[in-house]
Amino acid sequence: MARSVTSIDDLSNDEIEAIFRLADRYLVEMGTPGKPFRVQGRSSLAGGLILATLFLEPSTRTRLSFESAMLRLGGECISVADAESTSAAKGETIADTVRVVENYADAIVIRHPYEGAARVAADYADVPVINAGDGAHEHPTQTLCDLYTLRESKKQEGKPVGMEVLRDLNVVLWGDLQHGRTVHSLVYALARFGARIIPLAAPGHAFPEHVGRRLARDYNCLPLSTKDIDALPANALPADVVYVTPDEPHQQALFANAWFALSEKQQAEIRAMRGIDAVYSTRLQRERLEPGEETSDYPTVDARFLKDRRYRDAQVMHPLPRVDELSYDLDRDRRGVYFKQAAYGVPVRMALLAALLELAPDMLRQAPREKEVARYGQATGISCYNARCVTQQLSEQRYLTPRFSIIEAHPLTLRCVYCDHEQTPQVVSRNSTRKYTLGTDDWQRVPLEDLVLFANEDEARRAEHQRKKTPRRDSTASHVVSSE
Amino acid sequence: MARSVTSIDDLSNDEIEAIFRLADRYLVEMGTPGKPFRVQGRSSLAGGLILATLFLEPSTRTRLSFESAMLRLGGECISVADAESTSAAKGETIADTVRVVENYADAIVIRHPYEGAARVAADYADVPVINAGDGAHEHPTQTLCDLYTLRESKKQEGKPVGMEVLRDLNVVLWGDLQHGRTVHSLVYALARFGARIIPLAAPGHAFPEHVGRRLARDYNCLPLSTKDIDALPANALPADVVYVTPDEPHQQALFANAWFALSEKQQAEIRAMRGIDAVYSTRLQRERLEPGEETSDYPTVDARFLKDRRYRDAQVMHPLPRVDELSYDLDRDRRGVYFKQAAYGVPVRMALLAALLELAPDMLRQAPREKEVARYGQATGISCYNARCVTQQLSEQRYLTPRFSIIEAHPLTLRCVYCDHEQTPQVVSRNSTRKYTLGTDDWQRVPLEDLVLFANEDEARRAEHQRKKTPRRDSTASHVVSSE
C-alpha cells in the first residue's frame, strides 16, 4: 500500500520537517536569482514518472502548482481540470475513477466536492494519493505551504531553521473559520507544533464545534475565553498551546472589534505573549454557504488594521484567492507574504511528491497512528450525519459503508473516518440477536464484529422493523440488486 | 496519406495481431513489478513527437490513457478536454479543426458527438487520426483493449498467445447493445476472429438492425434463434461464428430471464459449446436516449448471476464507467477483469500510436479494402437518414456531401461511408437527363458519374421541381453563396 496524504495528520511532525528540509534544498539548488522563494529549471529526479491531477472542483493555483512541481522534478502530467468534461458526469464513482487512473499515472492528486473523497481515493488506489481539497474538510498541502511560510518568516540571516520556531508563535486566524478547509488542516498542524491559535472568526463563521473538541482532545489545546485570560495572573499563560475562543461566537459584530473590546489588562496579557506573529486571513467560502447564509459584514484586513502595535511584525498570510477580505494596499507592505506563500507551493509540493514517489530515500517512516479506541463499521445502523460526507452520496453508497473511529469510550464518541464529523450514538444493538438497548455505557461488552450502533431509538426501531421484512444480506454487498 | 484508425475495420487481423505483439513487448520491457498489466517508465521512442487529443465529448479514461501512452512512449501531448472551451463553440467545422491542428501535432485523437466525425477528420488531416468515439458509431481503440483482454485471459502459464485463441470463444454481450459504440466495434471484431457472440440485450436495447445485417453479410455470421438451436442435432453447431439472437428482441422482460427460459435441451446445446468465456457488460448510454426512452429494468451482472456453472470461468468485462449494471461485489472476484481491461489501454494504445507514427517498422501493411460493389456520392439525391450522422449536421454540410458504399447490387443497398447506416433507394435518376424512374433493378446501366439515387419518389419529384427553378451548380460547391 502506497503512502498517501489525505489529511495533515497523515504526516508526522518529523516527516513534515524532512519534507521542508528537502524543499529548502530545492530552493537552494534550483532557486531563482533575486527571488529565493521561487524554483526554476528542471531536475531529472522524476524522469519517467507521470502525475495525474484530477480536479473535480475549480482551481488554478493548486493544480498549476502541482503540475509545475512535477515538471520541475522532471516528471510529466496528465490532467482533468473540469468535472463537466469527465466520466464523473456519467456517474462514475471515486473508487472506480482512481482504480482506472492508477494504471495511467504514478501518483494522483485529487480535488473533489465530497468531504472524505480523498480518503476513499487513497483506500482504493495502489499509487500515492494527495488530497488537494475535499469539500470543506481538509487541504493538507495548503497547510504545508502555510507552515513552510511561517517557518521561513523566522529564518535568521538566511540560515534555515527548523519547525521548533513555530512553538509559542501567536497566530491569528481570521475570517471564515467555519467552511474554510485550509484553516481546518492548518489549525491542527499549528497545535501539533505548539503555536498559539487566536481565532478571530467572521460573525456566524466560527470554527465548527468538532474542530474545537478535537483541538482539546487530540492536541491538548486549552481553550481560553476572554474572561479566562482576564482571571489569569500575569505570566501565567500556559506553556502549551493557547486556544483563545471568543465568548459569543455567533454575535453580530466583527470579532476584530470584539478583540479590541478586550480590557486593557487582557490586551496586556496578549502583548506579554509577544506581538502577533502572523495573521492568516481567509475569504468567505461563498460556494459552501446555505441559501440565506450570506454575510454582509465580512471583516477586511488592511493597512489601517495592521497599524496596531501588536501587528508590527505580523506576517499577513492568505491561501488566496482573495475577494475583499484582504486589502490590496498590503501588496507592497513587507508584512504581506501571501504571494510568497503561493510561490512556496512549488518547492513544498516538489518535496512532498519526491517523498511519496520515494525519489528521496528515507523521508517517510511509519505513518502516524490515529488516536482511537477502536474502529467501528457496519453496513446497517448509524451513518455519518454530515450531508456532504462522501458516505452520504448516493453514487458512492454503491460500495462505501460508514466507518468510524471510536475516539472516546465514555461517552461513546464516533468520528467519521472520512469527514471527521463526530457524534455520540444513543443505542447499542447486536447483529446476532437484532435487539437493541438504550444507552451505550456497556458497549464494550459486545464484540466489535457483532456491534451495531444507532444514533437514537427511532433509527433503531426502524431498522428492526426493516430487518423483519427483508432477508439478511452480506453487509459488504448491501446495495447489490440481483438480476434474478 | 497517413494511415488512420476510425473503425476497427481499418485494421486487418494481421495488423491487430502485430499491434498486440508490440503491446506484449511494452508490458515485458516496461511492466510494473507485481502488476504485469501496467506500464511504467518512459521510453524515448516517440521523442520529439506531439499528440493532439481533441475530446469534444466528456471522457476521463480514454483521454488520460492516450496521453499516458504518448508520454510513456516519450512523446508530448496537447489537449482539448472540453467542447465548450474550443472554437467548436464558435461554429468551426471538423474539417477546419483538423486542418489547423495537423500543423501543431504529429497525430490526432478525436472524440466527437457526430457519427462519422472521425472519418471526416481522417479524410481531411494529413497526419494519422484515431477515433476515440464518434457518437453511437464506433470506438475502435476500446475494441482493441477488449480484444487484448480476451487474448490475455487465454494466456497459458504466462506465455503469450495469438489471436487464434479467440476462435470459438463464447462471448456474452450484455446490456445496451443499441447505443453502445463500444459493442458495435467489438462485435465486428469478435466475428472477424471467429468468436461466438451471444447477445443478451436489455429490454428495448437490442443491436440495431444494420449491425445484425452486417454481421451476416460481411462476416458470415449465422444468426440462430432459440428455436433454431432447439432444432439442431447435438454437436451440429457450425464451425464458424455463431450469432445467437433472442426470439423477441423487444419483449419487456430481462433477456437474462429469457436466457434462463430456454428449454433444457437448448441450455445443453449452449453448454456443449463449452461454458461462457466472457461476459461483456455495458452501461445504459443515457446521454443518447430519446426522451421517454428511459429503462427501469436495466439488468445487473453480480455475484449471484455468475453462480451459474456456465459462468464459472467467464471473464467479466466492462468498458467503464459503470453505473448500476455491474455490481461492486465482483471487484475482488477473480473473474472481474474490467480494471485490467482499463489498464491495457496504455500498452495497447502505445502500440497503436507506435504503429501509426511509424516508430515500429513494418507494422501496418495495406489497409483492408472495404467490401463494396462501388462507391456512390452526389451532392443531390439521397442522403443519410441517420439524424446523428455527420453529413446531416448543418455546420458540416458547408463542405460535406453524402457518400455511400454500394454494398449490394440487388437489391441496391447503400451504406453511409461515415456512419454505416444502410438504406435501399427506390428511385434512379440521371444528372444528364434529370428524369427519374421507379425501381433500381437497372441501376448499373447508368454510368456512376451520371447516377443520382433517391430514397423514394417524393424526394425525386421534389428535386426535379427544385432543379427547374434554380441554375445548375457545381456539385462540390453546392453550399457556396456568391457575394454578387
Place this chain on the structure above:
Amino acid sequence: MARSVTSIDDLSNDEIEAIFRLADRYLVEMGTPGKPFRVQGRSSLAGGLILATLFLEPSTRTRLSFESAMLRLGGECISVADAESTSAAKGETIADTVRVVENYADAIVIRHPYEGAARVAADYADVPVINAGDGAHEHPTQTLCDLYTLRESKKQEGKPVGMEVLRDLNVVLWGDLQHGRTVHSLVYALARFGARIIPLAAPGHAFPEHVGRRLARDYNCLPLSTKDIDALPANALPADVVYVTPDEPHQQALFANAWFALSEKQQAEIRAMRGIDAVYSTRLQRERLEPGEETSDYPTVDARFLKDRRYRDAQVMHPLPRVDELSYDLDRDRRGVYFKQAAYGVPVRMALLAALLELAPDMLRQAPREKEVARYGQATGISCYNARCVTQQLSEQRYLTPRFSIIEAHPLTLRCVYCDHEQTPQVVSRNSTRKYTLGTDDWQRVPLEDLVLFANEDEARRAEHQRKKTPRRDSTASHVVSSE
C-alpha cells in the same frame, strides 16, 4: 521588468523582423519535408522552462499553437483552458492570478474577455506576458502570423525576404472590422510597414472611429474617400500608406458592391496601384454583438468573387475559425493560404517565445516608446467610457485606477492605456483646491500630479459634492474599506 507583448506596438519594426528571421530559421532547421510551413521535432533550446497558458475565453488554435511552439522549443506547459474551472470563478483578479502564476511558470500567455487585461497582467507579472486576445482589443501574435504570411507570400524562388516587401502592398480587410481584435492589431502593423489598407467592412461593422483616428495620427495614414480618389490626378497617389475609407460606412449594402460601384476611373486608379495583394476576411464576432445587432447580409469571399482580375494574385487570408464568410470552394485554390497562416503560428510563436525568454540573444532592444505628450492617472475624475475596459470591471477596480496617455495637447485628448479608447475631457480641476473650470485649454498650467480631469461638468459637480461629504483618501487605495 521582463519584456511583454500585449499590443503589436510593443514590438518595433526591427524586432518584428528579427523574430521573423528566427522563425525562418526554425522552418529551415525543423521544417517538415514537403510542408515547408510546418515545424516538426523538438529542440532543446527551452529545456527546463515552463509556459503557462491561461485561456479565460474559448480557443483551440491559439492555445494549441502556443503549447506546440513551447514543446517544439523543448519546454513544457501548464494550462488553463476554461474560465469556469479556475479561481476566476471565485472572483480572483487578473493581478492576483498572474502574481501567483509567475511563480509556477517562466512566461505567461493570457486570453481574457476584458479589454486591456493583458496589459494589466504584464504590469503585475515579473515574467514575460503575451496577449493572446483581450476582448475586442488586440491579438498581437495573430498579427505576427498574418504579417509573416504576407511576407512569405512575396518570397521569390524560396529565398527569404524582409519586411520591406510589405511596402505598398494592397491589402483588403473584409468583414467585421468593428469587433475583430485581429484586424485592429493588424491594421496598425500594416500601416507601420507601409502597406495600403483597403477596408471593405460588412454593413454596420466598420472600423471604430478611434482606429481611424489612430491610423491618421500615429501612422500618418491618409484616409481617402472614393470621391478623393476620383479627384486625384493619375499617378498622384501618395507614396505613403493609403487608407481608403468607404463613403458611407453604415450603408445597408455590401461594401463589396460599393466597391464595384466605383466609377471606372476610380477602379483604374486602384488598378494602377497594382492588383490586390491580399484579402483578409474575418468572421462576424457574434459573441461580441449587442442584442439586436445581428447582421443577415454578412459578405462571403468565394471563388466567384475572386474571379475579378484585380484579385488574380491576391492571397486569401483568414484568422480562422470561419463560419460562412469564406467559402470552402477556396480550400484548393492556390490563393487560399489560411491554413498555412495557421501553420505559421508555430514557428512565429516559437520565435517570439525564444525572444521573450532570451533564448536567442540580442533579439529585443529598447521597447518602442509610446507617442504621448504625458501620462495622466488619478483615482478620481475621468474614467474610461468603454464598458468592456478592464478598468470598468468591479473586480479589477479593487486595485486598478484609470490611466491615460495624453496623446494630443490641443484639443486635450486622452487614450486609455489599457483599451486604447480615446476621449476629450471637458473640465479641468485640481486636487489641491478641489475647484473645477470648464474647458481644457489651460490644462498644462496645472502640475500633472495636481491635475484632475472630468469628462463633463456634471461629473465634476458630482465629484465636488462627494468630496465635501467624505474625508480625503490616499488615491492609490481608494477602494480599501477599513475594518474600524
